[in-house]
Every structure is written in structure tokens, then in C-alpha cells.
Amino acid sequence: MQYIGEIAGIATAVFWTVTSMSFQVATRRVGSLNVNIIRLVLAFVFYMLYMRMSRGIWLxxxxxxxxxxxLGISGLIGFVLGDFFLFQSYAFVSARISMLMMSLAPPVAALLGYIILGERFTxxxxxxxLLVLSGIAMVILNRGDKTESNRRFKYPLKGILLAFGGAVGQGSGAVLSKFGMGSYDAFSAxxxxxxxxxxGFSLIFTLTRKWKGVFSTVKDIKAMKPILIGxxxxxxxxxxxxxxxxxxxxxxxxxxxxxxVPVFILLPSVLFFGEKLTWREVLGxxxxxxxxxxxxIR
Incomplete structure (x- = not known):
């Protein structure tokens, strides 16, 4: 099918929109680290069932x-380091600024794709x-309150660097995935x-001795429902x-x-969370x- 890669990319953004909304609810209830490891364990179970039905093997x-x-390195960089830096940045800057920094992931992926894979852009x-990045920036920069300090972009350097680390993790993880996957089955990869x-997260929880919070979360039905969906x-x-x-x-x-994702999430934000959109967000x-x-266009 022509444009299957591009269609899959857009579909991914739509599904990740659903995920973002689900994890927003769960994270506010039980914390981001607990959500991170439980979502991956559940995803692992889903993959096992899918693999058994589609390919006749569990792993x-x-x-x-x-x-x-x-692919293992990609998982560690993308899922563990990238997400860890992103969620940690929320302690220093708003999610709006963190997401803006995460929009740097595509240029990072493009640069590494050129260096590692020899890919070129027309x-x-x-x-x-540039258009996609500009639109995302217009939407995200206009989210949240509009105080003078926000317009001046006076934010803690630590938070900005952590969010940038998340973008680097996501972008480099994407390139390493493509490099390691080759022609191998995408879902198996x-x-x-x-x-x-x-x-990776199991090691973090073991070293920080935070397994108790995970076990408590599993018993919380109101948290597990959105985590399961996400x-x-x-x-x-x-x-x-x-x-x-x-x-x-x-x-x-x-x-x-x-x-x-920040663009696709605008309409659900209005429908489910009652947020109001500005002309800048619509234009973005x-x-x-x-x-x-x-x-x-080819």
C-alpha cells in the first residue's frame, strides 16, 4: 500500500492521543513512575497474546x-530514559513547555537518520x-495561562534540559528502532x-525501593482502568x-x-475536559x- 508509513504515523498520533488522555487521569491519581512500569507490563501481555495469535509464538x-x-537499546533509550526525563521535567516546568521541547524529537530523529541511516530529506x-513543527509550536505555546512570565519564557534551565533529554530519547530511540528492525516484523520488534x-524500569524501582507504590496501584481499580486503556x-x-x-x-x-499528538488532542480536550480553544490553536x-x-507529495 502506498504511503503506508505515513498513514501508520498519523494513526499512531491518534492512538497516542487516547493514551495521553488516559494516562493523564491515571498519573494524577497514582504518579507517573507507577503508570510507566504498569503500562509496559500490560503492553507486554498484549504483545504475547497478539504474537501467539498472529505468529504462533509467545516471544x-x-x-x-x-x-x-x-531494539533493546532503543527500548531503554526511548521508554526508560526518554520518558523518565520527560516526566521529571514536569517538576520544574509546565507540561506545555515540556511538550514544546518534545517537538524537537523529529529534528533529532532526522539528524540521526541522516548520520546513521544515510536518509535524506527532499x-x-x-x-x-517545518510546517508541522511550526503548527505544533503555535498550539503548545498558546496553552495554559498567559502571564507575562510565560510570554518571556523565563523557565528553570534544569526543567528545559530534562525535557530536551526526553526529546533526544524519543528521537534517537526512533532511529535505533529503524536500524535494529530492518525487515523484521514490526510488532515483534x-x-x-x-x-x-x-x-529498565524494574531496575530503577529496585534501586529506589519503590515497588510498594506499584503494588498499591494494581489494587486501585480507578487507576487501573485508564492505565489498561492507555x-x-x-x-x-x-x-x-x-x-x-x-x-x-x-x-x-x-x-x-x-x-x-498535541494537535489531535485539542478536540478531545474540548469535548471531554471542557477546555476552550483560541484562534492561535485552531490556526496551529x-x-x-x-x-x-x-x-x-512525491
């Missing part, structure tokens, strides 16, 4: 040692990238990344489709399309959609 035992190595790809993420549409379906996108288009294009959405359209 990606047919993957090469090279694929395990690079002029139209570059225009599309995603399962390897999830396994690495579970092991795990299905995020680390399972969403990440699986993100691997399909990376497999069928360049890392820069795939990462850019997947970075449109149109600019982003225009950027996505440019990617379909």
Missing part, C-alpha cells in the same frame, strides 16, 4: 541477536517538517523494545504502528507525523495538517 525468539541488541520533506523498557492504545497498538511507520518511511518523517492545527499533507 520474538526468531529475532537475530543483532536485532535484540539494537525540499518538500523539509518544508513539511516493538515487543523487544517493551521487554527492554520493563527491565497501555492498549499506547505501548501496544500505538508503538506497534510507530514501528510500521519507521519501517516504511524515513525516521524524520515518521517521527514528525507521530509528534502531532491547520498549519500542522498542511505540513502533514506536504509529506504525501
Amino acid at each position: 520474538p525468539t526468531d529475532a537475530s541477536p543483532e536485532a535484540w541488541k539494537w 525540499l518538500l520533506n523539509t518544508v513539511g517538517l 516493538s515487543q523487544i523494545r517493551v521487554i527492554a523498557g520493563v527491565l 497501555a492498549f492504545f499506547g505501548p501496544f497498538i500505538g508503538v506497534g504502528l510507530s514501528m510500521v511507520a519507521l519501517q516504511h518511511t524515513s525516521a524524520g518523517i515518521a517521527s514528525t507525523l507521530m509528534a502531532t 492545527a491547520f498549519v500542522t495538517v498542511g505540513g502533514i499533507a506536504v509529506f504525501f
